[in-house]
Amino acid sequence: MFPDTQRYKCFGCGKSGNVFMFVMEMEKIGFVEAVEHLARRAGIRLEESGGGGGVARCLEANLTAQEYFRKAMRSPSGEPARDYLVGRGFDGALSSLFGLGYSPPEWQGLMGFAASKGVSEDALVEAGLAVRSERGRAYDRFRNRLMFPIRDARGRITGFGARTLGEDKPKYLNSPETPVFSKSRQLFGLFLAREAIIRSGTAVLMEGYTDVLAARQAGVENCCATLGTALTREHLRVLKRFAREVVLVFDGDEAGKKAAERSLPIFISEEMEARIAVLPGGMDPFDFIRERGGEAFERAVSDARPLFRFLFESMGAALDLEDPFQRAEAAERLAAII
Template structure:
C-alpha cells in the first residue's frame, strides 16, 4: 500500500519529490521498498477495511490508533516510510520521516510481538550478502545515511533503528564478520555514540573501528557532495575504537594534573576490565600506562582488585577520618623512591628513613627500600601486595603524581629534603633535651645535668653542620 502510493499513485508526488531532493535514486527506492503515507487521518484505515484486515492487529503493530470516542486514525501521516525487514524478508515495522514542518520529525513503530528494535538492524537483509565479501560491516545511525551508503555502492552497511547499538545487534553481525566499523555524525552526539559501542565490542571480542568524518558532516551529506573516494579511503584507514577512546580520554581530562590523570586512569581501566582476552587486556593496559606516564604495574594492580574489593575500598575511604597532611619533605622522598628507584640505595645509605616523623610514610619507604635491595629493582605491584591497606592506598595515590625531573634536579631535591627532615628532627630533639635540662635543674642533679648539657652542645654542633 505505502510503496504503491509512492511509486504509482498521483497522491505520492509529494513523497517522490522529497526523496528526489534527498538525492535517492529510483533504484534504491524500489530495492528498499520505500513508501509514502497520505497526509490524512484515515488513509490506511480505509485501505485495511477494504482489504478486510483486522484493525485490532494493525493497532497492535502500531499502524493505527483508536480515537477517543470511536473509530481509528492512522499513525503515519504525511511521511515517507522506511519498511523494516527481518532476515526472513518480512516487514515487521516502519520508520517515517515527516515531509512538511512539524514534530516529531521521525516516527518509528512501537515494540510489538514481531518487532524488537534492539534485535533488528535496518538494511541487514540486503547487506548480509555483501558483508562476507568485504570482510567488514559499516554501521550507521539513520535511514538516509544507510540508503545513501547503499546507493554509492557501500552495500555492506546497516543502521540502527532509533536506538543505540545493542549486544544483540553485535552478536547478529558477528555471524557475518568480526570487523565492525561505525560511521556516525561528526558532532558530539555522534562521537559519544561511537564511544558507547566500544564496551560492547570489547566484551564480544570484536575488532571495532570508527570512520572520522570532517566537522559538521554526516555520511549522507558527505557522500552526496561527491566525496565517495575520500569516504572509501576513510573506511580503509578507519581508526581502532580503542585508540579513539584513549585519544578522547587525553583530551577530556587534564592529564598533566593529578586529578585529571587519576580520572583518566580510572575511566581507562574500567573499560579495559571489560576485555575478556588477557593478552589484549595486558596490551591495552601497557598502552594506557605509556600515555599517562604511569607505572604499568600500578594499573595492573587495579585490574587484579575485584569489583567487590574496589567497592569496599571506596566505602572504607569514605568512612576513614580525614588524615592530616604528611610532612612535605618526607612525602617527597617517598615520591622520589617511587618514580626514580635508582635513588633508593643513596636514601638507604643516608639512614634518613629512621628520622621520618610519619609512621605511614616510614612503613611505605622501608617496604620500597627492602624490595629494591632484595630484587635489585622496584616492582610496584609487589610493593602494593605486601603493604597494609591504608599504606597501599597512599602508595597508589603517590604513583599517580606527575614527575618529570632531570637527574641533577632529583639529587638536589633529595638532598634538600633530607636536610629539612634532619633539621626538623633535630629541633624536636632539642626541645625534648631542654625539657629534661629544666627538670634536672629543678631537682639539682649534677651528673645528669652535665650529661644533658653535653648532649645539647652536640646537637648544636650537628645543627651547624647541616
C-alpha cells in the same frame, strides 16, 4: 549432500549436520527460523503457541501496509515524497530497491485499504500501523510521511520508519514495539547488506536511514543503521551472524562521539572487534558521501581506527599523555567507561 540420510558434509571447512543445520549455516539464522523457512518451502503450516499467532498477523498487516505505501508513492498524491527524495539526490531505482513508500495524510486511508484486503482493524493496531483513541476509534499512525520499510535479516517487513514531510513532530517516527518489531534488535538495510557484509567480514554501522541510502547509491553495500536508538547487545548479536567486525560511522559531532563511547562496553561484552571512522568537520555520512563521493567514504572506512584507541586518544586530546600522571588520568577515564 546425502539425500538418503538428509545430511551434509563440507570437506573444505569440515562442517556437517542435518538439513536444519545446513539452512542455519547458509542463511545465518537460528534453529526456529530454519524450521519456519523449511516449513514454508514444504507448504507445511506450523502451529503457533504462546500468543505466536500475533507474529503472523503482524507480518501480514505489514505486507498489506507496504503495498498501500508503495501504491501511494507512485500515485499523484505521492509527489511530496518523490520530491523529497529527488531533493536529497536519490533516484527511483534506489527507492524501488529499498521499497520506499508514502503514507498519505488521510486519517483512515490505510485502514480502508487493509479492510478491502481482509486485514482487520485489530491486526493493524497490533502491528502498530493504527492507533486506537480513548473513545475506541482507530486511525492511521503514519500520515504524510516518507516510509522506510524495516526488514529483518530474513527479509520480512517487521516495522516502518517514517519521516514527516510537513511540520509534524517528531521528525522521524518508528513503529512501536510489536510481536515482530523491537528497535533494540532491528537494523535498517541489513537484509540488503548482508551478502556484502559476509563477503567483506565487515558491517559498516551508521545512525540514519538516509546515511544508508547515500552509501548504497554510492556503491558501498555493506552498510546498515540503528533506528535512532543507541547500539545494543541485541544489535551486535544479530551482526555477529554475518560480520567479524563492525566499523562505526556515527555523526562527527559531540553526540556521535558520545554514542561511540557508550558502545565500547557492549563490544567488549560481546567479544566483537570494533573500529570507528571519524568524518572531518563534524560531517554526517550523508553529507560526506554527497560532497566527496563513495570512494572517499570507503577510504574513511578503511582507515577507521580501533574503537579503544580512538577513545583513549580522544580523552587524551586535552591531556599531556607524555606526563605519567595525566596518562594515568586518561586510563582511569577509559576504565570508567568499560
